[in-house]
Amino acid sequence: MAETVTPSGTTGSLLASLDPLLRTWLPRQRWFAGKGRPVTAFTPVTVTELLPSGGRVGLYHLLLRVHQPSAPGGEPHPGDCYQLLVGVRRALPPRLAPALIGHVAKGPLAGCTVYDALYDPRPAELLLEALRRRTRIGVLRFERDARQEIRPGLVARLMTAEQSNSSVVYGDTFILKVLRRVVPGVNPDLELPLALAREGCPRVPAPTGWLRAEPGGEPYVLAVLQPYVSGASDGWELALRELAKGEDFTAEAHALGRATAEVHTALARALPTVTLGRGQLEPLVDGMTERLAAAARAVPALAPYEPGLRSAYTALAALAAEGRTWTAQRVHGDLHLGQCLRAPAGGWSLIDFEGEPARPLAERRMPQPAVRDVAGMLRSFDYAARSVRPPDPGWAHACRAAYCSGYAEASGRDPRTDPVLLRAYETDKAVYEVVYEARHRPDWLPVPMSAIRRLATSDPT
Ligand SMILES: Nc1ncnc2c1ncn2[C@@H]1O[C@H](COP(=O)(O)OP(=O)(O)O)[C@@H](O)[C@H]1O
Numbered sequence: 422m423a424e425t426v427t428p429s430g431t432t433g434s435l436l437a438s439l440d441p442l443l444r445t446w447l448p449r450q451r452w453f454a455g456k457g458r459p460v461t462a463f464t465p466v467t468v469t470e471l472l473p474s475g476g477r478v479g480l481y482h483l484l485l486r487v488h489q490p491s492a493p494g495g496e497p498h499p500g501d502c503y504q505l506l507v508g509v510r511r512a513l514p515p516r517l518a519p520a521l522i523g524h525v526a527k528g529p530l531a532g533c534t535v536y537d538a539l540y541d542p543r544p545a546e547l548l549l550e551a552l553r554r555r556t557r558i559g560v561l562r563f564e565r566d567a568r569q570e571i572r573p574g575l576v577a578r579l580m581t582a583e584q585s586n587s588s589v590v591y592g593d594t595f596i597l598k599v600l601r602r603v604v605p606g607v608n609p610d611l612e613l614p615l616a617l618a619r620e621g622c623p624r625v626p627a628p629t630g631w632l633r634a635e636p637g638g639e640p641y642v643l644a645v646l647q648p649y650v651s652g653a654s655d656g657w658e659l660a661l662r663e664l665a666k667g668e669d670f671t672a673e674a675h676a677l678g679r680a681t682a683e684v685h686t687a688l689a690r691a692l693p694t695v696t697l698g699r700g701q702l703e704p705l706v707d708g709m710t711e712r713l714a715a716a717a718r719a720v721p722a723l724a725p726y727e728p729g730l731r732s733a734y735t736a737l738a739a740l741a742a743e744g745r746t747w748t749a750q751r752v753h754g755d756l757h758l759g760q761c762l763r764a765p766a767g768g769w770s771l772i773d774f775e776g777e778p779a780r781p782l783a784e785r786r787m788p789q790p791a792v793r794d795v796a797g798m799l800r801s802f803d804y805a806a807r808s809v810r811p812p813d814p815g816w817a818h819a820c821r822a823a824y825c826s827g828y829a830e831a832s833g834r835d836p837r838t839d840p841v842l843l844r845a846y847e848t849d850k851a852v853y854e855v856v857y858e859a860r861h862r863p864d865w866l867p868v869p870m871s872a873i874r875r876l877a878t879s880d881p882t
């Protein structure tokens with residue numbers, strides 16, 4: 422049942438108008454997770470009118486459940502829930518052309534244009550103002566850290582980067598990440614940065630504000646505001662730049678290893694850790710094995726390597742059977758060069774603690790060996806070196822070594838001393854990447870596939 426706040430009574434007509442338009446618009450959005458399957462219906466979860474459509478700009482906040490047939494062989498699915506900010510105008514100014522959702526043909530809104538309002542500075546600024554004032558409207562709760570000030574009047578611009586979500590930058594001061602596919606529960610993208618801020622860890626921007634909602638008693642985190650690291654470059658851009666110039670990146674990789682270790686140490690202090698041994702490790706290994714089998718069904722090119730890859734997991738299970746134990750803690754969960762920002766004055770920050778968006782929330786919040794993040798970064802150096810022509814595996818090798826040394830210096834634990842664990846996590850990550858690329862960027866598939874060939878034949882024992 423939708424919870425609606427509809428002072429002007431136009432919501433029903435808005436939803437009817439949006440239905441046919443969203444069926445073509447939604448699947449084209451980079452952040453739409455259900456690509457490749459038709460959209461069959463929408464159910465509103467909440468609709469909140471932020472500005473009535475009778476004015477120059479109407480503005481609606483929507484949580485919409487999107488119904489699609491299950492993937493072949495997949496479980497029946499209730500449909501993913503997406504967050505939209507829909508603007509309504511009589512005519513769309515040319516600068517907002519990329520935001521167009523469509524033109525309304527019938528009903529009270531006939532002749533109006535509906536569009537993605539995050540492209541429009543005024544509605545985007547309204548969100549910041551609501552956080553500043555800690556507004557409550559309908560089910561929406563705009564909240565902020567009382568100790569951090571938000572200056573009024575900051576100008577909004579939507580980031581154009583390829584993203585899983587959408588981010589708006591205000592002045593050069595804040596960045597608001599508006600989550601697109603949302604799931605109920607504690608969101609690690611807010612939970613972990615808040616925990617790190619409590620620990621005083623300076624490597625992660627501390628959340629300034631957040632938008633929550635509790636439709637039907639289910640809690641959702643919908644957006645997170647944090648300080649904007651002005652003039653920063655992300656690790657991926659920097660790595661590609663250095664690769665293009667044929668320059669060394671090992672000092673940066675070393676510093677990144679240190680930064681990762683500092684974040685891990687703070688997370689282990691802030692949140693519970695557990696010991697994994699016989700009995701606890703098996704579910705992790707089973708998860709890896711199942712993901713590999715599902716990936717091989719989804720991407721047939723992976724199938725010939727399945728037995729070799731599986732040996733990475735059985736080797737780990739064998740160590741547990743011999744009595745080895747590992748410490749597990751909360752981790753970043755999707756660490757790669759693009760999640761690392763370097764400020765102009767130097768110094769790395771880590772962002773985007775959401776974990777791998779395709780995994781269930783409960784799994785993303787489980788304590789895991791910290792080496793999982795290390796493996797993600799090692800894969801990322803490999804990605805960078807293989808995305809240039811000609812590929813430069815020597816560059817990746819040197820960066821991987823420097824990163825592990827930096828990590829070891831700051832944490833006292835060198836990830837290379839546990840090659841079986843590292844190989845299992847690198848394999849799991851490469852398998853994830855194969856599925857990710859097949860789904861989102863098929864041209865990139867050869868990049869993780871080259872790692873798959875290496876990992877299927879390497880034996881660290
Ligand atoms: N605090 C920040 N300061 C500066 N830029 C940021 C900050 N947080 C995110 N960004 C930029 O926004 C992009 C997307 O952020 P991210 O949290 O990774 O979103 P998504 O989950 O949608 O990929 C990043 O790649 C980075 O360029």
Ligand SMILES: O=P(O)(O)O[C@H]1O[C@H](CO)[C@@H](O[C@H]2O[C@H](CO)[C@@H](O)[C@H](O)[C@H]2O)[C@H](O)[C@H]1O
Binds near residue numbers: 584778801802857
């Ligand atoms: O940043 P996101 O949370 O959206 O992460 C997803 O997209 C990433 C790509 O944008 C993807 O990362 C893979 O490609 C990167 C280069 O573009 C590379 O540095 C990473 O190592 C590689 O995994 C990520 O896996 C996915 O979850």
